[in-house]
Amino acid sequence: MAARCVTERCSQMLTHGPLHLLPGLPGLTLVRTLCLSSLQLGARRYTGRPTLADRPVVKMPQGDDRPHMLHVVWRIRSTKRRPYWERDVIKQLMLERNFFPVVHKNTESVNALLRQVRHLVRIKPLVLKHGLPHGDYDSTLLKWNGEFVVRRKLNSLGQEVVTDGGEELKGRQEAGAEKEPARDPESR
Numbered sequence: 144m145a146a147r148c149v150t151e152r153c154s155q156m157l158t159h160g161p162l163h164l165l166p167g168l169p170g171l172t173l174v175r176t177l178c179l180s181s182l183q184l185g186a187r188r189y190t191g192r193p194t195l196a197d198r199p200v201v202k203m204p205q206g207d208d209r210p211h212m213l214h215v216v217w218r219i220r221s222t223k224r225r226p227y228w229e230r231d232v233i234k235q236l237m238l239e240r241n242f243f244p245v246v247h248k249n250t251e252s253v254n255a256l257l258r259q260v261r262h263l264v265r266i267k268p269l270v271l272k273h274g275l276p277h278g279d280y281d282s283t284l285l286k287w288n289g290e291f292v293v294r295r296k297l298n299s300l301g302q303e304v305v306t307d308g309g310e311e312l313k314g315r316q317e318a319g320a321e322k323e324p325a326r327d328p329e330s331r
Contacts (some may be wrong), residue, residue, distance in 0.1 A: 210266035220263040
């Protein structure tokens with residue numbers, strides 16, 4: 144028994160089960176139907192969320208166009224009223240605080256997580272103009288464009304200065320210590 148499907152616009156239908164009259168509406172029938180055209184090739188099917196395997200592979204450039212090593216990521220949108228899986232990705236990326244920079248490696252696994260929440264974050268490449276500092280992060284600054292700047296502070300009198308060779312100097316106090324004798328704090 145073939146019937147016509149108005150909602151799915153299918154011409155080939157199969158009817159399963161008996162026809163039932165709806166109470167109070169004469170002439171209308173409730174029919175359980177199966178559309179044969181949905182079983183044909185090229186029909187739309189729900190396959191779920193796209194995976195990384197579905198996306199095309201991007202070849203890595205060589206030479207000067209090499210990709211950057213590190214990302215600087217800021218969360219710029221709230222996670223309120225967002226799905227639980229986006230909040231979980233934000234926690235995995237350690238972006239719970241708003242407008243707080245986090246540095247991540249430029250790897251496929253991190254990029255896959257960032258791609259899921261790209262509408263909530265700002266991603267910039269980390270640019271190291273002066274190179275990485277060697278343990279002294281007090282004189283560094285991370286700008287909003289991803290530039291990592293090493294600022295050298297002017298040393299005031301009496302503070303220790305670390306030179307490039309790792310030797311510690313006392314600034315101008317060494318010369319002053321020879322001229323004036325050291326005062327004993329208990330001699331008052």
